[in-house]
Amino acid sequence: AQSVTQLDSHVSVSEGTPVLLRCNYSSSYSPSLFWYVQHPNKGLQLLLKYTSAATLVKGINGFEAEFKKSETSFHLTKPSAHMSDAAEYFCVVIVTTDSWGKLQFGAGTQVVVTP
Amino acid sequence: IAGITQAPTSQILAAGRRMTLRCTQDMRHNAMYWYRQDLGLGLRLIHYSNTAGTTGKGEVPDGYSVSRANTDDFPLTLASAVPSQTSVYFCASSEGGTGELFFGEGSRLTVL
Numbered sequence: 669a670q671s672v673t674q675l676d677s678h679v680s681v682s683e684g685t686p687v688l689l690r691c692n693y694s695s696s697y698s699p700s701l702f703w704y705v706q707h708p709n710k711g712l713q714l715l716l717k718y719t720s721a722a723t724l725v726k727g728i729n730g731f732e733a734e735f736k737k738s739e740t741s742f743h744l745t746k747p748s749a750h751m752s753d754a755a756e757y758f759c760v761v762i763v764t765t766d767s768w769g770k771l772q773f774g775a776g777t778q779v780v781v782t783p
Numbered sequence: 784i785a786g787i788t789q790a791p792t793s794q795i796l797a798a799g800r801r802m803t804l805r806c807t808q809d810m811r812h813n814a815m816y817w818y819r820q821d822l823g824l825g826l827r828l829i830h831y832s833n834t835a836g837t838t839g840k841g842e843v844p845d846g847y848s849v850s851r852a853n854t855d856d857f858p859l860t861l862a863s864a865v866p867s868q869t870s871v872y873f874c875a876s877s878e879g880g881t882g883e884l885f886f887g888e889g890s891r892l893t894v895l
Contacts, residue, residue: 710889758825775825
């Protein structure tokens with residue numbers, strides 16, 4: 669079985685400071701991991717994905733995430749937050765044993781960016 | 784603009800009524816999904832379809848049904864709505880099981 673835990677339900681940062689969103693996963697298989705972002709009243713959009721290639725993954729809008737197997741983590745970071753980064757972020761794990769994958773979503777982390 | 788179109792964007796419904804949420808995609812993706820989003824619970828899969836003509840149950844299928852008559856359309860039906868089905872519903876599609884989903888903008892449903 670696989671699951672994903674987002675360790676913070678809310679994160680508040682000042683504009684221009686680093687952002688860290690924490691995600692831990694459990695999986696019986698080699699996982700594929702994703703981060704999605706949801707801006708207010710919008711659908712989710714893929715930020716980045718890890719699929720067993722490079723452990724440091726770069727995504728859109730300056731975000732990146734590092735896969736650490738020993739820590740079963742896939743934390744999302746950005747060096748300098750912008751006001752437009754205010755949104756909800758979801759860590760997602762997929763099991764690839766099926767012909768198609770079933771996604772397990774974390775509960776989400778709400779990011780607030782203050783001026 | 785290519786993508787997922789959902790309708791209606793918002794609806795208030797009396798308990799016991801039947802409701803169909805519509806979803807259309809123009810990307811020719813073979814897989815489509817319906818999720819519900821509730822505060823603190825993230826997204827939960829209701830039903831999915833790997834390809835036209837096939838459907839499957841997700842994590843929370845009770846009270847919902849779907850059909851996939853063609854590639855583009857994937858309607859979700861609530862046969863007899865109950866207040867616990869108050870939620871925001873998202874339709875999504877993907878090319879196979881890659882995990883790269885494209886989402887619609889959601890349908891907010893309130894059941895009174």
